[in-house]
Amino acid sequence: MPYPFKLPELGFPYNALEPHIDAQTMEIHYTKHHQAYVNNLNAALEKHAAFQKKEVEDLLSSLSDLPTEVQTAVRNNGGGHLNHTMFWQWLKPGGSKEPSGKLAEEIRTTFGAFDTFKEQFAQAATSRFGSGWAWLVADRGGKLKVYSTANQDAPVMEGNRPILGLDVWEHAYYLKYQNRRPDYIKAWWNVVNWDAAARAFEMVKGR
Numbered sequence: 001m002p003y004p005f006k007l008p009e010l011g012f013p014y015n016a017l018e019p020h021i022d023a024q025t026m027e028i029h030y031t032k033h034h035q036a037y038v039n040n041l042n043a044a045l046e047k048h049a050a051f052q053k054k055e056v057e058d059l060l061s062s063l064s065d066l067p068t069e070v071q072t073a074v075r076n077n078g079g080g081h082l083n084h085t086m087f088w089q090w091l092k093p094g095g096s097k098e099p100s101g102k103l104a105e106e107i108r109t110t111f112g113a114f115d116t117f118k119e120q121f122a123q124a125a126t127s128r129f130g131s132g133w134a135w136l137v138a139d140r141g142g143k144l145k146v147y148s149t150a151n152q153d154a155p156v157m158e159g160n161r162p163i164l165g166l167d168v169w170e171h172a173y174y175l176k177y178q179n180r181r182p183d184y185i186k187a188w189w190n191v192v193n194w195d196a197a198a199r200a201f202e203m204v205k206g207r
Contacts, residue, residue, distance in 0.1 A: 003053070045145055060082065092196070132151060
């Protein structure tokens with residue numbers, strides 16, 4: 001939905017992902033961090049009615065069309081809003097351990113094996129210096145790629161479509177895991193919503 005942007009429904013209780021992601025982290029992450037991105041994005045567009053009818057994906061994919069004075073705010077907060085909106089959908093209590101169907105086939109074709117994909121994804125998440133995200137995306141040609149972005153930069157800014165993403169900002173894991181980002185990444189695989197990832201991939205292939 002376009003402006004004014006709103007916090008989406010989380011879809012599960014804060015404690016639903018225990019013990020892998022703790023309830024306090026989920027509540028702060030959702031009600032404080034994501035809400036701040038929404039508030040700041042709305043504030044950035046408050047005096048720019050011409051851009052208020054655009055979806056956040058459109059704003060991010062055409063940042064240069066925005067007034068110079070709000071480009072950074074929209075990049076950071078629009079990216080934060082979009083990335084987190086997708087992130088909540090990729091989380092599921094007691095989800096399956098790996099994908100099935102067309103996404104599973106494409107992962108095997110691209111990476112050779114599901115475990116090889118997991119290793120590459122974990123490496124992207126672990127090696128991202130500072131704050132950012134790790135992604136499985138489909139590029140403009142529909143080919144799967146794994147890489148990371150800094151801060152709240154979103155794959156749509158580069159013309160890529162997110163299939164699965166992991167928030168590796170410290171606010172996503174520090175209360176439970178402190179500086180042990182690899183432990184957080186390992187735990188996260190237990191709560192991935194592969195059904196949501198499969199739907200995202202099917203939408204890309206259906207374009």
